[in-house]
Amino acid sequence: MLLAHPAVxxxxxxxxxxxxxxxxxxxxxxxRTADVSYTLCVATGTRDVDAALIAARLRLPGARPEDDSVLT
Structure with missing residues (x-):
């Protein structure tokens, strides 16, 4: 599965x-909400917007303790 860039x-x-x-x-x-919800679901490989939001947030820099892509 293709993964959307974190900036997207x-x-x-x-x-x-x-x-x-x-x-x-x-x-x-x-x-507009329906369009964004659909796009989030496609971009994260999920079927509902709540799961899409969780999946998207987990892919953002700094989302995980071991993530060193964000410098403090």
């Missing part, structure tokens, strides 16, 4: 979180 995943998670702060009754917000 970071952008998708940010977009999803931003959309979650907006009015869920707005048709444009619903459409």
């Amino acid at each position: 995943l970071d952008d998708l998670v940010d977009r999803y979180e931003t959309l979650s702060l907006l009015d869920p009754e707005d048709p444009e917000v619903r459409r």
Whole structure:
């Protein structure tokens, strides 16, 4: 399976979180949320957005204690 670049995943998670702060009754917000949710699922190989968010966050730099890709 191809894996999305962490920068792509970071952008998708940010977009999803931003959309979650907006009015869920707005048709444009619903459409954009559905698009981002679908893309997150495809990018992480999952079938629901909650699992996709977890999978994406685990792939971001610094997500694991042994991850040395982020320097402090």
